[in-house]
Amino acid sequence: MEGHPAQVLPELHQNFLIPSTEPPSSPVHFQPLPPAMTRFRPCIDLHAGQVKQIVGGTLDSESAALKTNFVSHLPPAHFSKLYRDSELAGAHVIMLGPGNTEAAREALEAWPGGLQVGGGITDQNAQEWIDAGAEKVIITSYLFPEGKFSQERLDAVLRNLGNDRSKLVIDLSCRKTGEQSWHVAMNKWQKITDMEVNQDSIRQLEPYCSEFLIHAADNEGLQKGIDEELVKRLAEWCTIPVTYAGGARHLEDLDQVKSISNGKVDLTIGSALDCFGGSGVKFDDCVAWNKRQ
Template sequence: MTRFRPCIDLHAGQVKQIVGGTLDSSTSELKTNFISPHPPSHFAQLYKDNDLQGAHVIMLGPGNSEAAKESLAAWPGSLQVGGGITDKNAVEWIEAGASKVIITSYLFPDAKFSQERLDSVLAALGGDKSKLVIDLSCRRKSQDSWFVAMNKWQTMTDMEVSQESIKSLEPYCSEFLIHAADNEGLQKGIDEKLVKKLAEWCSIPVTYAGGGRNLEDLETVKRLSGGKVDLTIGSALDCFGGSGVTLAECVEWNRRQEQEEQSKR
């Protein structure tokens, strides 16, 4: 069942919506769609009040730990956290209230995938893959190929997002999070080809993010994936300064999906 999944993107300790492809170390190049006047806990409470499960809190660079912990404290055991997660701090974040930790860059020293590092993170979590989400956020290399991008989506790695790589990683995690970084923050629509491929390749839950604008995009993801892929909408949401869709509409959309599922049983 396709669901809307919310997010809390943190940059320099604030909740922001950023054009993903501009997220490098040069602040002069950074393009920001929205900076919230509200603290991170405001959004965690908002998601809690509307029972929006599976939200991810992403720390985009340094200076976000306290903001992330504030989010987790507002809804303990229900938010996933990512950004700078390693085998050394994974348990710390679970103890701080994260339902799951999300890893990307740590798995790719020198932009090359390390099975050893994946093993070490899972071992740190006591072998409990239900606590682990692998982020395979990516950028296009050609019309039909996507490669994992790390370091705030600026560095291309050696891992192609493909059926082979997905199947090799599934035994180690409970779900995938995949931002289409070239679409992130642009509100120009989703990468439909990638959504279709993710539905074909993944046998565990997967959330796509990047370019989501409205309820029609939720319907499109549902149709293209046969209900296998969830969608995160960020910049287009009213609570993030957007005008494409309201959080209330997304909440209602989720409720309708649940009712449809129940009616089939």
């Protein structure tokens, strides 16, 4: 880590019961963790090899309608080091489309074992990304061939990781499909899948992963507020750590998520952060907020 002393990462929380790393076919054992507390979780979104903040609903590499809130002139490693030095555990690096492999590797090299990585993860490369320095891999689209969930593919990814659930995050980023219903969205959040995000699907997937990442794609990048109903439901449904992203615009959103989720849901803030060109939230204030918890 370029001369920095080895750091002991703060625990990612929570009051949740974390499954052991035994294969899913074995009895699931749990170990109690301390009471939950919401945390700010940072991100590094990569598009065309650059760190960007994008309006999620427009994310289509073939479309001229892509709306970008921010393009950084700084390399991905800058943000990795920023998060490392701020002791922000659980940050995620997301490759949005092709052309981001080298940028993602650069981010991981700056903080080996400190970042999660997602985007294009399959049963063929999951362990390769762990070997490249990722703490965990995040998977979505590969699990939904033709928009239909595949248990076989999930099993294959886990086998590639040596049946170690602690290395896997399942991304259930979704779009709203009803007053109180959401469906997983894949392929840069443009295609709706057959999986509704609800208690049944959460319970189905929990034995295979260590946490969930969920972007509310309809809110992503708009800075118009979080999907409160989704956050409430995630707190009710999930018994493992879960991070929500989408629409956060004020530091107070951390307090709001903490309140409505009873501390069970973490929050990612992106476009509103000053380090991403935003004016709604100071990065340093988020770091300080975490330390107060």
